[in-house]
Amino acid sequence: NAGVTQTPKFQVLKTGQSMTLQCAQDMNHNSMYWYRQDPGMGLRLIYYSASEGTTDKGEVPNGYNVSRLNKREFSLRLESAAPSQTSVYFCASSDWGRGYEQYFGPGTRLTVT
Amino acid sequence: GESVGLHLPTLSVQEGDNSIINCAYSNSASDYFIWYKQESGKGPQFIIDIRSNMDKRQGQRVTVLLNKTVKHLSLQIAATQPGDSAVYFCAPTEGSNYKLTFGKGTLLTVNP
Numbered sequence: 001n002a003g004v005t006q007t008p009k010f011q012v013l014k015t016g017q018s019m020t021l022q023c024a025q026d027m028n029h030n031s032m033y034w035y036r037q038d039p040g041m042g043l044r045l046i047y048y049s050a051s052e053g054t055t056d057k058g059e060v061p062n063g064y065n066v067s068r069l070n071k072r073e074f075s076l077r078l079e080s081a082a083p084s085q086t087s088v089y090f091c092a093s094s095d096w097g098r099g100y101e102q103y104f105g106p107g108t109r110l111t112v113t
Numbered sequence: 114g115e116s117v118g119l120h121l122p123t124l125s126v127q128e129g130d131n132s133i134i135n136c137a138y139s140n141s142a143s144d145y146f147i148w149y150k151q152e153s154g155k156g157p158q159f160i161i162d163i164r165s166n167m168d169k170r171q172g173q174r175v176t177v178l179l180n181k182t183v184k185h186l187s188l189q190i191a192a193t194q195p196g197d198s199a200v201y202f203c204a205p206t207e208g209s210n211y212k213l214t215f216g217k218g219t220l221l222t223v224n225p
Binding site for chain 1: 145147154155156157158159162202204206212213215216217218
């Protein structure tokens with residue numbers, strides 16, 4: 001039982017490049033989330049998926065797109081990376097009715113130059 | 114939106130002492146209040162939750178106190194250990210999907 005896994009762990013992009021961050025969970029959770037964390041800051045919600053087939057914007061969705069591929073997988077795409085998107089990205093999942101108890105992955109550290 | 118603040122951005126304690134981490138919130142409609150722990154280089158980890166109709170909840174070595182009158186909650190850690198060194202976030206929930214609003218966190222350092 002790996003919990004929540006994220007790939008890659010580290011990534012460096014040039015401004016304007018695109019990439020997809022992958023997230024998978026093996027806990028049969030309904031809900032999945034993408035957050036970003038900037039130095040000295042709390043986590044800010046980018047997008048979330050309350051259940052398979054649905055996605056909704058969070059606090060900071062601009063510049064990102066998401067895909068809930070199936071119940072296990074939730075990907076985050078940066079179409080045209082900008083230096084302001086340099087951050088650590090965390091994926092999380094939660095069970096139905098306990099959305100506040102979220103299980104987080106180890107994070108992806110992204111640098112955009 | 115939710116405003117979440119922490120009274121102390123850093124807290125340094127001696128091993129074995131009790132720690133108290135405070136958190137203020139502004140949305141009186143929050144249904145649950147959650148504490149998360151984030152160790153260096155890792156993702157946050159759920160510690161404990163308290164529902165808005167409670168004023169105290171205890172877990173293993175941790176106690177959460179909620180004062181809705183002044184919109185304040187605290188996390189008390191008994192007999193603090195070096196493994197408790199981390200950033201602690203309080204996160205009130207918002208809405209039926211339990212979206213979390215994280216504050217900036219408090220860095221707890223435990224000195225041996």
